[in-house]
Amino acid sequence: QVQLVQSGTEVKKPGASMTVSCKVSGAIITDFSIHWVRQAPGKGPEWMGGIDPKDGETVYAQRFQDRFTMTADTSRNTVYMQLVSLRSEDTAVYFCTTNWNFDSWGQGSLVTVSS
């Protein structure tokens, strides 16, 4: 059973950066792709991008492309996402999820951006 455990809640100031980790257990991260999906309060999910940990190849949603980075550390079986130049509209729960059909999910990481 694949389990994804994410880092915890964060509060950030506008203009700051955030990093969320997603540690996988029960499988090796090179066995699948990992995607990041966020959900703003009261809104639907939004796909941000995905990474293939085998070769580090990434694909980003265009609206995040200039400030969003995903990396994979195979030695830690962990994937990371970083979002920079935060604004209030980035307040959301950030999820990691596996494969093109999002079949396993982390528990979510709440990030609040507020001055």
Add this chain to the structure above:
Amino acid sequence: DIQMTQSPSSLSASVGDTVAIACRASQDITEYLNWFQQKPGKAPKLLISVASSLQSGVPSRFSGSGSGTDYTLTIRSLQPEDFATYYCQQSYTTPYTFGQGTKVEIK
């Protein structure tokens, strides 16, 4: 980007009812359509992938159908634990996009 439109946005139903949620894509997505259930404070849960393939452990009262641009999630004999928000999502091409959601409430 492919737009996904769900209808209705909400519905009220009773335990034991059968409900159907529609999802329309702005272009043919060749059945690369997934359905998720989400409860408050939880991550979405994959119910059905590639339009009609039920995920392991998901009750058989859930079913999916459709092709091309039009898809349907049907829940037969609604149970109390089925009251939640449901999303469709296309995985035909990036950016992967979700519908706006359908909230299923208790009548």
